[in-house]
Amino acid sequence: MPDTQALVNDFLNQLKKRKIEGSQATAKQTAELLRSVISQTRVPYTNQAGALIDSVKAVGERLIAANPVELAVGNIVRRVLHIIREEDVSLTTAAMAGLNLSAVSDDEDDADRDDRPVLSAAAVAAASRSTLRPPSLQTLLEDVPDSAAVPHTSSSGGDSEGKSKSADKSSRSRKLKHDVIEAVNELIQDINTCHEQIAEQAVEHIHQNEVILTLGSSRTVLEFLCAAKEKKRSFRVFVAEGAPRYQGHLLAKELVARGLQTTLITDSAVFAMISRVNMVIVGAHAVMANGGVIAPVGLNMVALAAQKHAVPFVVLAGSHKVRDYETAPSIVTAETIVMTLWKQVLQT
Numbered sequence: 001m002p003d004t005q006a007l008v009n010d011f012l013n014q015l016k017k018r019k020i021e022g023s024q025a026t027a028k029q030t031a032e033l034l035r036s037v038i039s040q041t042r043v044p045y046t047n048q049a050g051a052l053i054d055s056v057k058a059v060g061e062r063l064i065a066a067n068p069v070e071l072a073v074g075n076i077v078r079r080v081l082h083i084i085r086e087e088d089v090s091l092t093t094a095a096m097a098g099l100n101l102s103a104v105s106d107d108e109d110d111a112d113r114d115d116r117p118v119l120s121a122a123a124v125a126a127a128s129r130s131t132l133r134p135p136s137l138q139t140l141l142e143d144v145p146d147s148a149a150v151p152h153t154s155s156s157g158g159d160s161e162g163k164s165k166s167a168d169k170s171s172r173s174r175k176l177k178h179d180v181i182e183a184v185n186e187l188i189q190d191i192n193t194c195h196e197q198i199a200e201q202a203v204e205h206i207h208q209n210e211v212i213l214t215l216g217s218s219r220t221v222l223e224f225l226c227a228a229k230e231k232k233r234s235f236r237v238f239v240a241e242g243a244p245r246y247q248g249h250l251l252a253k254e255l256v257a258r259g260l261q262t263t264l265i266t267d268s269a270v271f272a273m274i275s276r277v278n279m280v281i282v283g284a285h286a287v288m289a290n291g292g293v294i295a296p297v298g299l300n301m302v303a304l305a306a307q308k309h310a311v312p313f314v315v316l317a318g319s320h321k322v323r324d325y326e327t328a329p330s331i332v333t334a335e336t337i338v339m340t341l342w343k344q345v346l347q348t
Contacts, residue, residue, distance in 0.1 A: 004037055007036055008033065008037070008062065011029060011030075011063070012062060012063065015070065015073070016067060018067065023070065023072040023321060024191060026073060027072040027075065027320035028188060030073050030076040030077065031079075031184055032188060033059070033063075034059065034080045035181055035188070038056065038080075038177060038180055039177065039181060041177075048088070049084055049088035052176075052180065056081055056084065059077075060074075064077065071285060071294065071323065074323075075321065076187075079187060083184060083187070086183075087179040088176065091175065190320075191319075191320050194318030195318070198223070199226070199227035200227070202224050202227040202231070205279070205281075206228040207233065207235075207278075208233060209235065210278040211235065211237075211278050211279075212281055213238045213270070213280045213302070214240070214251070214282055215240040215267070215270075215282055216240070216248055216251065216296045216299075217247035217248060217250045218283025220283050220316040220318065221283050221316055222251060222254055224281065225237060226260070229258065235260075236261040237255055237263070238273055239255070239262060239265070240265055241265070241266060242296060242298055244297070245296075245297075248264060252264040270302055271308075274302075274308075274309050275309055277306075278311070278312075279311065280312065281314045282314070282315055283296075284299075286317075287315070287317050287322050288323055289323065295315075
């Protein structure tokens with residue numbers, strides 16, 4: 001298996017030199033790298049989730065600093081951290097249910113106490129605190145006092161129970177890493193199929209003989225429009241060229257090559273054409289928690305024109321572009337907001 005440090009350094013060089021094109025490819029490779037980091041991380045018996053989180057954070061900070069402009073990297077790092085915490089809480093909850101916690105009562109008969117093992121009040125209180133702020137599974141089990149343990153009838157029985165506990169710890173360690181890796185695999189699968197999943201909804205939004213306006217170039221928008229064309233929808237597309245990079249020229253060529261009726265227009269003609277448009281469909285760099293988006297230059301103008309003429313405005317973005325921990329002050333942000341968020345990424 002390749003060395004993790006070598007994989008991280010190679011990916012860092014690609015990010016710094018911007019050799020990876022598109023947020024989908026960046027998000028996928030970031031998730032695959034973090035999966036390798038998790039699989040090769042040695043976890044202790046206690047605080048297993050903490051060890052995985054520290055490893056992912058250490059790598060994630062370097063990745064984000066390598067190319068702060070690519071917001072998908074930070075999104076995936078935080079998604080993986082959330083997965084680790086979520087799986088740890090799930091295992092902790094299952095362990096608490098298996099322990100069958102119950103407080104020791106002063107009125108309870110001695111015979112009842114001998115029949116079934118119970119946990120002391122201290123153990124129950126520790127478990128309650130753990131429910132409010134869940135630790136790792138092994139931390140919870142290590143915090144159980146010795147008074148809560150089942151009395152041993154013989155030394156041989158104690159030895160066998162000690163071996164059983166050691167094997168149980170090892171199995172739980174493997175269980176946490178296995179569950180986290182499985183969840184990361186599902187995340188990678190979602191990233192791979194995000195365009196297809198979005199394109200499946202094209203026929204619900206694009207109808208016969210409609211006029212669609214878009215700006216710049218986006219693979220998600222391309223697949224979305226082509227999916228509607230494959231469903232025998234007949235419509236026309238106006239593509240604003242998207243100065244200064246003029247990515248709209250690339251999208252227009254792709255649409256024409258796939259048989260869609262396409263017209264390339266200048267950005268200054270958007271307001272004049274918007275009254276003939278039934279819907280605006282665009283891509284985005286990132287989607288914020290309050291519904292705001294970080295979008296290409298010029299999209300703010302398109303949004304204002306659509307608002308003026310009450311034209312539906314649809315933004316297409318995969319789940320790897322969602323930043324559910326930040327907000328934007330407007331529906332479509334401009335370059336100033338992008339620069340502000342870049343600074344925030346550098347500080348995290």
